[in-house]
Amino acid sequence: MKCRFCHHELIHVFINLINAPASNSFLTKDQLNEPEVFYPIELYVCDKCFLVQTGEYKKSGEIFNREYAYFSSFSTSWLEHAKKYVDMITGRLELSTASHVMEIASNDGYLLQYFLEKQIPCLGIEPSANTAQAAREKGIETLEEFFSADLAERLVQEEKKLI
Numbered sequence: 001m002k003c004r005f006c007h008h009e010l011i012h013v014f015i016n017l018i019n020a021p022a023s024n025s026f027l028t029k030d031q032l033n034e035p036e037v038f039y040p041i042e043l044y045v046c047d048k049c050f051l052v053q054t055g056e057y058k059k060s061g062e063i064f065n066r067e068y069a070y071f072s073s074f075s076t077s078w079l080e081h082a083k084k085y086v087d088m089i090t091g092r093l094e095l096s097t098a099s100h101v102m103e104i105a106s107n108d109g110y111l112l113q114y115f116l117e118k119q120i121p122c123l124g125i126e127p128s129a130n131t132a133q134a135a136r137e138k139g140i141e142t143l144e145e146f147f148s149a150d151l152a153e154r155l156v157q158e159e160k161k162l163i
């Protein structure tokens, strides 16, 4: 396996969590008597650039699908943290209506909603259809796709750069 950042061969296991089901892959009642799929969870560290990364055992499209179960806004303490963060970072970076905030993996807009309240333009990038829809219902422009180099180049061409 190659490092996702520098393409150096990965040989060092940083931590081995053995096996686990995919996150948020809850079983239905009908599935309770069926075998459950577990995946090895090994984290590697690149000895060239020190990026820690998982081995990919399940394609991301299988995990982040139309029925993704985790909505960030379910946690009131997480929302409180997100609001405090937006207040802090808005002042620190002097963000304004002339700025543009993007969040990769923006889920249901739990964070961007607070930028929107301050009338700071923002864009969410979220591959799960149901959480992306929840964000749109809050008025947050959300692209429903995985962030990639191709998407980054498209956004630059559309002049949606970070200011």
Ligand SMILES: [Zn+2]
Residues within 6 Å of the ligand: 003, 004, 005, 006, 007, 008, 046, 047, 048, 049, 050, 051
């Ligand atoms: Zn590397």
